[in-house]
Amino acid sequence: MIEVEDVYFRYPNGVEALKGVSLTIKNGEFVAIMGQNGAGKTTLVKHFNGLLKPTKGRVLVDEAETTKVSVATLARKVGFVFQNPDHQLFCETAEEEIAFALKNFGFKETIIKRRVQWALNLLGLTQYKKISPFMLSGGERKRVALASVLAWNPKILILDEPTIGQDYQQKEKLRQFILQMKTQRKTVIIVTHDVEFVAECNPRVVLMREGKIVADGEAKEILTNEEVLTQASIVPPQIAQIFMQMPSLQLPKNIIDVYEAREILLKMLRSDAK
Amino acid sequence: MPVIETKNLTYTYPGGTKPSISDVSIKIKKGEFALITGPSGCGKTTLCRCFNGLIPHFYQGELKGEIKVTGLNILENPIYEMAKHVGLVFQNPENQLFALSVEKDVAFGLENLGVPREEIRKRVNWTLNxxxxxDLRERAPHELSGGQQQRVAIASILAMQPEVMVLDEPTSFLDPLSAKKIFKVIYELNKKLGITVVLVEHRLDLTARYADHIIVMDDGKVVLDGEPREILSSEEARLIGIGIPKATRLYHILKKDGVKLSNTVPLSSDEMANLLKEALKVHD
Incomplete structure (x- = not known):
């Protein structure tokens, strides 16, 4: 469980990135943190593995205050995939990159081999295992970074913009994987601007603006609330936009899924034909 | 006459075991807004690097086939010559920014083109706005957030007003509203100044509406090439796994259910809403 209690954070250059954030994330939850550029999303999640410590307030990960445990200890529990894969990749081959953390955590050679293979396979990277991550495309590098964290099976997974550079099939695989993590009671926290991806996953959405949380709830409630979305610089998913443009039909407001939209529209269109 | 034309273009990176793009033959017309999409790793970025000569002049490797951009043969023209005609916004803004202030980064291209000082000042201010x-003009690019860096990278190319603008996932770090605004700016420059735009994107929900032309790549090859409404309706596009806009998906699902909707495939939520209003006879 992650507990954030009235956290303030100021960067050394004076920018106050968090201004009183309180939030509880339970085990097994899937949370999407959204909001405009500079809202403090990445700053907030960097508190979850102790990379940043609050200027005021406190953050507890499984009841341990992040100021009292080392980042190295927290890392075993909290996996973090950066927004820009180039900030975390450095090994000569994709395989070594994925094995690196496992070696540091002291896993046995046989287990390392198995975990690396599993992660390469999961993210469709097996063919690149002997290739330098820097020879790969942007989307592929992002997946190497993801694989290197998934490999050690952290209890809490933080993904900063995981869908960047990913095509639809890769996103679908990621979605399936996150759902699987959820059934294993693992916590997944994503920071994302990808509204359509969030609409397909329907997680809990935490919306941020100027260092504060402005809304917190189910995706289909938040992503159809035009007022808070505009505040947070988010565009509603296309399905919600279509429904918003036909106010006189008094359609249900909280629809973001294509197939739900289809059911409702078919009923309307058929009763119209009669 | 096409502004970009390739014939059987095939390229292998140094040390690569197989070509990253193979047999690519495309034509992009002057003033077009062309969208290149396809699965991750399919060769989109590699193709972009050919358009301004980074391939083969910087990346080396083996390039076969023909490529002409703004009438110039890439093989015979160095990068500095191509840079006068083609601007490339990199996928990773950090690979492109280097100056100590945003303003200097944006001015750099213009200084190299020998644009007069007053004109540089005017264009830099115009593009920063x-x-x-x-407001970030005095800040150091490397201290900015990913989204802000992307804006700087785009601004530095816009300032040069090149004949061809190639943008490789230029807004991936930006929030949706900011991304939408940037795409609108690019679209307006495309229409007003006739700048040819080549955009690499996965997020077709934000961009399909602006495109005149879509090129879909898969495994280094061009697999679909044509008019957006046609391409996004094709079964192949769905099977390759490109992100069909949800408005377009909903249209096709309802059509399959036998709903009578006009035959113009929608590419945006506005277009889809209008079709539904027509079918339901509502006037909002």
Whole structure:
């Protein structure tokens, strides 16, 4: 469980990135943190593995205050995939990159081999295992970074913009994987601007603006609330936009899924034909 | 006459075991807004690097086939010559920014083109305002957030007003509203100044509406090439796994259910809403 209690954070250059954030994330939850550029999303999640410590307030990960445990200890529990894969990749081959953390955590050679293979396979990277991550495309590098964290099976997974550079099939695989993590009671926290991806996953959405949380709830409630979305610089998913443009039909407001939209529209269109 | 034309273009990176793009033959017309999409790793970025000569002049490797951009043969023209005609916004803004202030980064291209000082000042201010980073002009690019860096990268190319603008996932770090605004700016420059735009994107929900032409790549090859409404309706596009806009998906699902909707395939939520209003006879 992650507990954030009235956290303030100021960067050394004076920018106050968090201004009183309180939030509880339970085990097994899937949370999407959204909001405009500079809202403090990445700053907030960097508190979850102790990379940043609050200027005021406190953050507890499984009841341990992040100021009292080392980042190295927290890392075993909290996996973090950066927004820009180039900030975390450095090994000569994709395989070594994925094995690196496992070696540091002291896993046995046989287990390392198995975990690396599993992660390469999961993210469709097996063919690149002997290739330098820097020879790969942007989307592929992002997946190497993801694989290197998934490999050690952290209890809490933080993904900063995981869908960047990913095509639809890769996103679908990621979605399936996150759902699987959820059934294993693992916590997944994503920071994302990808509204359509969030609409397909329907997680809990935490919306941020100027260092504060402005809304917190189910995706289909938040992503159809035009007022808070505009505040947070988010565009509603296309399905919600279509429904918003036909106010006189008094359609249900909280629809973001294509197939739900289809059911409702078919009923309307058929009763119209009669 | 096409502004970009390739014939059987095939390229292998140094040390690569197989070509990253193979047998690519495309034509992009002057003033077009062309969208290149396809699965991750399919060769989109590699193709972009050919358009301004980074391939083969910088990346080396083996390039076969023909490629002409703005009438110039890439093989015979160095990068500095191509840079006068083609601007490339990199996928990773950090690979492109280097100056100590945003303003200097944006001015750099213009200085190299030998644009007069007053004109540089005018264009830098114009483009900083257009991309919403005027207030950041004194800041160091490497201290900015990913989204802000992308704005700087776009601004530095816009400032040069090149004949061809190639943008490789230029807004991936930006929030949706900012991304939408940037795409609108690019679209307006495309229409007003006739700049040819080549955009690499996965997020077709944000961009399909602006495109005149879509090229779909898969495994280094061009597999679909044509008019957006046609391409996004094709079964192949769905099977390759490109992100069909949800408005377009909903249209096709309802059509399959036998709903009577006009035959113009929608590419945006506005277009889809209008079709539904027509079918339901509502006037909102």
């Amino acid at each position: 257009l991309t919403g980073i005027y």
